[in-house]
Amino acid sequence: MDLLRVESVSKKFGGLVANNDVSFTMGEQEIVGLIGPNGAGKTTLFNCIAGYYPPSAGEIWLQDVNISGMSPEQCARAGVGRTFQIPRTFASLTAQENVMVGALLKNHRVKAARQRASELLTFVNLGHRSDKPAGSMTISEQKRLAVARALALDPKLLLMDEVMAGLNPSELREAVEVVLKIRAGGISCLIVEHVLEAIMPIANRIVVLDYGKKIADGRPSDVSNDPHVIAAYLGE
Amino acid sequence: MSATSETIANPDHASPRKAIALRVAGSVLGALILLLLPVFVKNSLHLNLLILILMAAQMGVSWNIIGGYAGQISLGHAAFFGVGAYTSTILFINFGVNPWIGMLVGGAAAAMVSLPVGFSCFRLKGHYFAMATIAVVEIIQVVFSNWEYAGSAVGLYLPMEKQGWSVMIFSSKVPYYYLALALLTLTLGVNLLISKSFLGYYFRAIKDEPDAARSLGVSLTKYKRTALLVSSFLTALGGSLYAQKELYIDPGSVLTTALSIKMALVAILGGVGTLIGPVVGATVLTSIEEITRMLFGGTGRGTDQIIYGLLIVSVAVFYPAGIVGWFLDLARRRKARQSRPGKE
Numbered sequence: 001m002d003l004l005r006v007e008s009v010s011k012k013f014g015g016l017v018a019n020n021d022v023s024f025t026m027g028e029q030e031i032v033g034l035i036g037p038n039g040a041g042k043t044t045l046f047n048c049i050a051g052y053y054p055p056s057a058g059e060i061w062l063q064d065v066n067i068s069g070m071s072p073e074q075c076a077r078a079g080v081g082r083t084f085q086i087p088r089t090f091a092s093l094t095a096q097e098n099v100m101v102g103a104l105l106k107n108h109r110v111k112a113a114r115q116r117a118s119e120l121l122t123f124v125n126l127g128h129r130s131d132k133p134a135g136s137m138t139i140s141e142q143k144r145l146a147v148a149r150a151l152a153l154d155p156k157l158l159l160m161d162e163v164m165a166g167l168n169p170s171e172l173r174e175a176v177e178v179v180l181k182i183r184a185g186g187i188s189c190l191i192v193e194h195v196l197e198a199i200m201p202i203a204n205r206i207v208v209l210d211y212g213k214k215i216a217d218g219r220p221s222d223v224s225n226d227p228h229v230i231a232a233y234l235g236e
Numbered sequence: 237m238s239a240t241s242e243t244i245a246n247p248d249h250a251s252p253r254k255a256i257a258l259r260v261a262g263s264v265l266g267a268l269i270l271l272l273l274p275v276f277v278k279n280s281l282h283l284n285l286l287i288l289i290l291m292a293a294q295m296g297v298s299w300n301i302i303g304g305y306a307g308q309i310s311l312g313h314a315a316f317f318g319v320g321a322y323t324s325t326i327l328f329i330n331f332g333v334n335p336w337i338g339m340l341v342g343g344a345a346a347a348m349v350s351l352p353v354g355f356s357c358f359r360l361k362g363h364y365f366a367m368a369t370i371a372v373v374e375i376i377q378v379v380f381s382n383w384e385y386a387g388s389a390v391g392l393y394l395p396m397e398k399q400g401w402s403v404m405i406f407s408s409k410v411p412y413y414y415l416a417l418a419l420l421t422l423t424l425g426v427n428l429l430i431s432k433s434f435l436g437y438y439f440r441a442i443k444d445e446p447d448a449a450r451s452l453g454v455s456l457t458k459y460k461r462t463a464l465l466v467s468s469f470l471t472a473l474g475g476s477l478y479a480q481k482e483l484y485i486d487p488g489s490v491l492t493t494a495l496s497i498k499m500a501l502v503a504i505l506g507g508v509g510t511l512i513g514p515v516v517g518a519t520v521l522t523s524i525e526e527i528t529r530m531l532f533g534g535t536g537r538g539t540d541q542i543i544y545g546l547l548i549v550s551v552a553v554f555y556p557a558g559i560v561g562w563f564l565d566l567a568r569r570r571k572a573r574q575s576r577p578g579k580e
Contacts, residue, residue, distance in 0.1 A: 050451065076453035084451075090444035092509075093437075101441045104434040105453040113434070146448075153452060 001063060003028050003188050004049070004157055009058035009068075011044050011212075018044040020212040021058070026157070031179065031189045033199040033220070036209035037232055042192045043085065045209070046159050049190070050082045051075035062157065076105065081155030085162050087142035091135030095126055095145050098134050102152030113152075120148040124178050140171040147178060157188050164195045172198055200224065208232065270417060274410045283409045287481070289522045290416035291474060296502030296514025297423045298470035303500055304508035305436060306463040307443025309362075312353070312369030313471050313499045315376045316346040318491035320472025321479040322380065325392050328403075335404040339476035346472030347465050349376075354461040370493055377491040391486025394479065404480045412481045419477055420515075423470050427511055430466065439463055440509070471499070501544060505551055507558030516559050521547070 004026040011019040018041045026032050034042050047053045049060055051072040060068040067078050081102075090098050099117035100110070107113065121130050124144040129137065134145055143163050150158055164175050176198055182189055193199040200206070206223040208216040210232040216223045223229055277283050295317070302308050323345045324338030333341070357368040381389045399405050406412060430436050438459050441449040446456055479485045489495075498521070506517025521544075528539040555562050 052447075052450075071455075072447075072450035073453045073455045076451060082451050084448065088445045088448040090441050090448065092444055093440055097437060097440075101437050101449065101454070102452045104437060108434040110432065110434060110437070113437075149448075149452065 002026060002061075003030070003063060004190070005059075005061040006045075006049070007059045007061070009045070009048055009055045009060060011041070011048055011053055012056045017212050019048065019055075019209075022209065022212070022214050023058075024207050024214065024217055026188050026190060029183055029186055029188060030204045031183050031191065031202055033203035033206045034190060034192045034209065035194075035196065035199070035206060039211075040209040041212040042209055043161060044212075046082065046161055046190075046192060049075075049157075050080055050159055076153055076155075079153075079156035080159065081150030081153045081157070082159040083143070083146040083150055083161055083163060087139065087146045089134035089137070089142045089145050089149070092133060094131050094133055095121060095137065095141075096130040098145055099148045099152050102149045105153055116152060117148075120151055121145075123151070123181065124148045125174060140167050140175075143167075144175070144178065147182075151182065151187070155187060157190065158182060160189060160191045160193075162192055162194060164193055164198045167195075176202055196224075274413050280409050283413060285522070285526050287409060287413050287416050288526065289519050290413070290420050291478065291481075292498065292502050292522045293515040293518035294416065294420040294423050294474045294477075295471060295499040296506065296518050297420065297427055297511075298467050298474065299499040300503045300508065300510075300514050301427060301430060301439075301467040301470070302460070302463040303467075304503050304510070304513070305431065305439040305443065306460060307439075307509075308358070308460055308463070309366045309500065310369045310464070310467075311366050311493065311496045311500060312357075312372040313467070314491055314493065314495040315353070315369075315373045316350065316468040316471040317475035317478070317495060317499075318373075318376060318380065318485075318487070319346040319349050320475030321485045321490045322386055322392075322475075323472070324476035325394060325479045325485055326386060328394065329392060334402065335476065335480055339473055342476045343469040343472045346468040346475075350464045350468035351461065353468075354457075354464045358457055358460050358464075370496070373491060373493050373496055377487045380487045380491055387486065389487060391484060391489075394483040396483060405483065412477075415477060415480075419473060423473075424511065424515075426466065426470060431511065435459070435462065443509070497544075501548060503558075505547055505558055507560030507562075507564075510558070510560045510564075513558050513560040520559070 002025040006022060006024050009019055009022045010017065022045060034045065036042055044053065048055045051067065051070045051074060054069045058068070059066055062078055062080065065078055067075055067080065070078065090101065096114065096117045099120050100113040103113035103116040118130060121127050124147055126141060126144055126148065129141060134142060137145065147160065147163060164172055167175060172195070179189055180202060191199060200220045203220055205218060206220050207214060208223060208229050215228045215232060216226045273286060274283060277286065299310065299313050303310055320342035323342035324335050327333035327338040327341060328335055353372050357365055357372070360368050380386050386392070394405065396405060399407060438454050441454060442456055442459060450456060475490060478490065502517040502521055503514040504517070505521060506515065507513030524543050525540040528543065532539050551558060557565065
């Protein structure tokens with residue numbers, strides 16, 4: 001069974017069609033890159049999957065659960081973790097406390113959550129920063145912190161919104177390693193990304209959106225040679 | 237190399253233990269002073285000031301749960317205070333119910349009132365939420381001002397015929413001091429328990445980034461309502477104690493927006509979201525209030541309000557983290573300065 005099935009999802013804001021009849025699927029332990037020019041509707045689709053917007057039409061299934069129209073907190077319970085374009089870390093909480101908030105969902109015991117948070121911070125190479133307030137960390141650190149926080153939910157699917165944008169080469173390498181480790185741990189990742197040279201080598205598949213419509217879906221090498229995709233990025 | 241790192245690490249290991257010992261000693265000393273104060277303070281005017289400080293602190297600490305930790309600025313807490321005061325008083329006067337039980341019923345009644353308040357007001361955010369809560373107090377004030385059974389605008393007197401612990405009425409101020417101290421301790425205890433439990437983490441997450449909190453499975457409405465429920469219960473206990481101490485309540489004393497603002501101000505001045513902040517804020521604020529009252533008497537009734545206003549503006553402009561936040565910051569900076577040469 002597919003892990004995620006997006007079936008003919010459309011999202012309209014008044015007269016603006018942000019997503020138009022988008023369908024695709026994701027399997028277990030898969031990294032799927034969601035790319036497209038600015039304003040193609042990538043973040044809107046994310047918000048539909050994570051419960052922030054109810055789709056105007058279509059359905060979203062996580063394994064055998066229909067999650068379309070669920071609230072964000074219900075989606076989190078169902079197994080969808082997410083990060084945001086701007087990291088949205090809890091600025092006044094320490095790194096460890098940030099991750100604990102995620103870990104407390106399934107087990108309300110603070111001590112267990114603290115333990116889990118330490119493991120996850122080490123996992124994203126932030127073990128040495130656990131007592132720092134999130135507000136005082138660099139953007140690169142905050143992005144990794146947001147990933148650790150979402151992982152604390154033990155999600156089946158992790159949605160990452162531009163986790164690699166604005167990173168320097170060594171930070172980028174670090175981020176890519178983390179994503180690969182997450183997949184190796186059995187979690188599928190749907191990644192919105194503009195940094196194509198980072199996402200192309202690690203993705204199993206690439207889905208391309210343009211003006212709200214899906215224009216390509218396939219292996220990275222096929223997608224990057226697709227004439228529609230080239231036209232969308234470079235213009236006719 | 238390992239030897240040098242050990243020598244550097246050593247004082248670091250010793251200092252937390254020393255800090256804990258200092259803190260325990262400080263708490264014990266503080267508790268002793270608080271317990272023995274009435275033995276030394278014989279002047280009933282001064283003792284009354286101490287009671288007022290304790291009661292204001294208890295309000296601020298209760299308010300802090302929703303306003304400080306969860307970051308939802310309520311300017312309607314007088315509603316819960318009033319409901320607590322009226323419930324225990326009406327039960328006592330009309331049904332002879334013991335005020336100890338009346339107090340708990342009052343707390344429960346306020347918690348019940350908090351449910352529809354939360355249901356309607358939590359649809360709004362930030363300033364709009366605060367404004368809606370002001371409306372709640374005004375509505376309840378109008379209801380009680382016109383409700384004959386609750387004494388209308390004249391208010392209710394508690395009879396002084398019987399005195400003692402069973403009816404929570406005393407001619408001496410000393411028992412009220414201990415009652416206020418006990419209630420404050422209880423409220424601080426609940427506050428501490430919450431801040432150490434998952435609720436504390438959830439409340440702070442909601443305050444910092446509500447959208448991100450939702451992505452981690454934290455239901456905003458559920459936990460905001462929980463915070464308001466606990467906060468309103470504790471606030472109402474304070475209201476009942478107020479009624480027992482003053483032996484007279486009316487809508488103009490327990491159901492005013494000015495009282496709501498005072499609860500918020502006590503916490504904001506001292507430091508929102510900290511355990512001890514509201515206690516510090518209450519000490520400063522109540523002292524100013526009472527001193528201006530003594531200096532200017534009835535003619536200077538607005539003076540404390542002017543000073544309130546100045547305080548709000550200065551805290552907002554110069555130090556949003558409040559007095560306690562300012563001290564914590566100073567300590568942090570001092571520590572950073574001390575540790576820097578060691579690390580280099």
